[in-house]
Amino acid sequence: MVKICCIGAGYVGGPTMAVIALKCPEIEVVVVDISEPRITGWNSDRLPIYEPGLDDVVKQCRGRNLFFSTHVERHVGEADIVFVSVNTPTKTRGLGAGKAADLTYWESAARMIADVSLSDKIVVEKSTVPVKTAEAIEKILVHNSRGVRYQILSNPEFLAEGTAINDLFAPDRVLIGGSETPEGRAAVKALRDVYAHWVPDDRIITTNLWSAELSKLAANAFLAQRISSVNAISALCEATGADVAEVANSIGKDSRIGPRFLSASVGFGGSCFQKDILNLVYICECYGLPEVATYWRQVIRINDYQKSRFVNRVVSSMFNTVAEKKVAVLGFAFKKDTGDTRETPAIDVCKGLLGDKAVVSIYDPQVTEEQVQRDLAMNKFDWDHPRHLQPMSPSGKKQVAVSWDPYETARGAHAVCILTEWDEFRRLDYKRMYDAMQKPAFLFDGRNVVDPDKLRQIGFVVYSIGKPLDDWLKNMPAVAS
Numbered sequence: 001m002v003k004i005c006c007i008g009a010g011y012v013g014g015p016t017m018a019v020i021a022l023k024c025p026e027i028e029v030v031v032v033d034i035s036e037p038r039i040t041g042w043n044s045d046r047l048p049i050y051e052p053g054l055d056d057v058v059k060q061c062r063g064r065n066l067f068f069s070t071h072v073e074r075h076v077g078e079a080d081i082v083f084v085s086v087n088t089p090t091k092t093r094g095l096g097a098g099k100a101a102d103l104t105y106w107e108s109a110a111r112m113i114a115d116v117s118l119s120d121k122i123v124v125e126k127s128t129v130p131v132k133t134a135e136a137i138e139k140i141l142v143h144n145s146r147g148v149r150y151q152i153l154s155n156p157e158f159l160a161e162g163t164a165i166n167d168l169f170a171p172d173r174v175l176i177g178g179s180e181t182p183e184g185r186a187a188v189k190a191l192r193d194v195y196a197h198w199v200p201d202d203r204i205i206t207t208n209l210w211s212a213e214l215s216k217l218a219a220n221a222f223l224a225q226r227i228s229s230v231n232a233i234s235a236l237c238e239a240t241g242a243d244v245a246e247v248a249n250s251i252g253k254d255s256r257i258g259p260r261f262l263s264a265s266v267g268f269g270g271s272c273f274q275k276d277i278l279n280l281v282y283i284c285e286c287y288g289l290p291e292v293a294t295y296w297r298q299v300i301r302i303n304d305y306q307k308s309r310f311v312n313r314v315v316s317s318m319f320n321t322v323a324e325k326k327v328a329v330l331g332f333a334f335k336k337d338t339g340d341t342r343e344t345p346a347i348d349v350c351k352g353l354l355g356d357k358a359v360v361s362i363y364d365p366q367v368t369e370e371q372v373q374r375d376l377a378m379n380k381f382d383w384d385h386p387r388h389l390q391p392m393s394p395s396g397k398k399q400v401a402v403s404w405d406p407y408e409t410a411r412g413a414h415a416v417c418i419l420t421e422w423d424e425f426r427r428l429d430y431k432r433m434y435d436a437m438q439k440p441a442f443l444f445d446g447r448n449v450v451d452p453d454k455l456r457q458i459g460f461v462v463y464s465i466g467k468p469l470d471d472w473l474k475n476m477p478a479v480a481s
């Protein structure tokens, strides 16, 4: 029986390994993590991450050929294939701070693999890593090996949170990079055989190691660039009276462009896009390619611009001040169908409103008060450094309330801001909300989920990203950052 061990039971390690276990009943899969609460969660009825369809997959194979454990060393020692799916955050200090990937967790995992291995192993990079990381990992493993032979593969993960299970069941492609040696090719085949249980042959791509590592960074950069492109156009739409949904529909009909990933919004979030682009920027700078670095950095700049533009719009529309005004925030997760708040635009928007002394009341169907308070008290980039969690800020807490009821959140508010595109926000009773709000009642839709005309009929002053402005907003002073 082939044994797989995955280091890191997070958003990638957990779902990916659960699907491998489901599709390959003859393979034993153990997911290990240094975090006790995470592993306890994976072994309980309330999984540590929310992902549609995940509960069902885990229930089918947990205890059969899928196990979750904190006995990291034991299971790594026993495995034939070791996936490493630890976090690779942005460095917060030292050389490359604010850009480069922090490989502390990866390096400590590699050193541990070298310490405990007594048999040959295939080590698979599942985390997103800078191009050429495999070379560094190999050095650590080889220089610390006691006769054990290692093959390093790059097998980046392309799942998207919120649709992870569908993405894993039917991936657009599985990418495997390996060394172009007989041993490297044998290792690639061994991993290919795992995926071949359910992924069609023509969807499994094999490349050299560096192409695989770089493809993941490039894919995320291209995806984020699409969002920043449509968001940049949304600003021009507001200035000219064009409607970004109509523009996106028109350009998306061009088969060279395609219709997906063209929704204008308050900005992208999530743990990957910003981190991976910053990482790409840093790598380009290190290789003496400043023009390429500047090109990609602009994708982040537009994203930051979009978030501050939204906050400025809220403040300027409400007579240039939100001090002491209650602002209801609907949605805190970085997108629908996940409870993940890492780098969610809601953090920057709420911080912007709090900076202008607003009183913010938040509702999200999947995010707890504890999580919101922690996010709003944290410095940028600190969220992915679990050992250095920041304390809560008492002043932040006073200004922020969290409720499990959207109507309670909006009661007495001057404005509602929609920051996540949860389906349920399309079906809320906005008349009921309006009746319980201060007047004039404002609604700022950062995800274009409501019909602005219907809400205007109720009486709201409505702002929707990239849509023609109503008279109220047109007559307010120009938005300056």
Ligand code: NAI
Pocket: 007, 008, 009, 010, 011, 012, 013, 032, 033, 034, 035, 038, 072, 085, 086, 087, 088, 105, 106, 108, 109, 126, 127, 128, 129, 157, 158, 159, 160, 161, 271, 272, 386
């Ligand atoms: P995560 O933070 O949810 O999970 C990482 C886990 O690794 C944590 O539970 C942490 O306790 C554990 N860990 C860290 N060091 C460890 C060690 N030495 N031994 C054992 N466990 C250790 O991160 P997530 O979101 O799963 O991401 C993992 C990697 O996958 C990152 O490189 C990310 O960029 C990449 N990725 C993430 C995607 C996403 O949608 N979240 C999609 C594709 C790739």
